Amino acid sequence: MTEKKQVLDVQIILKGREKDRFLKIKRFVGLSDVEALRLMINEYFEKKLAGEEAQDKPCKR
Numbered sequence: 030m031t032e033k034k035q036v037l038d039v040q041i042i043l044k045g046r047e048k049d050r051f052l053k054i055k056r057f058v059g060l061s062d063v064e065a066l067r068l069m070i071n072e073y074f075e076k077k078l079a080g081e082e083a084q085d086k087p088c089k090r
Contacts, residue, residue, distance in 0.1 A: 051065065054068075054069065
């Protein structure tokens with residue numbers, strides 16, 4: 030049996046400063062909207078959340 034990939038369909042509307050920042054990042058790295066959003070999500074996760082997850086897990090000895 031094959032496992033279906035779960036999909037999260039997202040539609041966002043950016044205005045003002047957030048729109049300008051998103052477009053600037055997108056142009057700077059030369060990515061599509063989806064690729065730029067993935068990059069930002071992964072960067073945020075690695076910088077902010079990955080450390081918290083590591084602290085929550087008990088150490089194996």
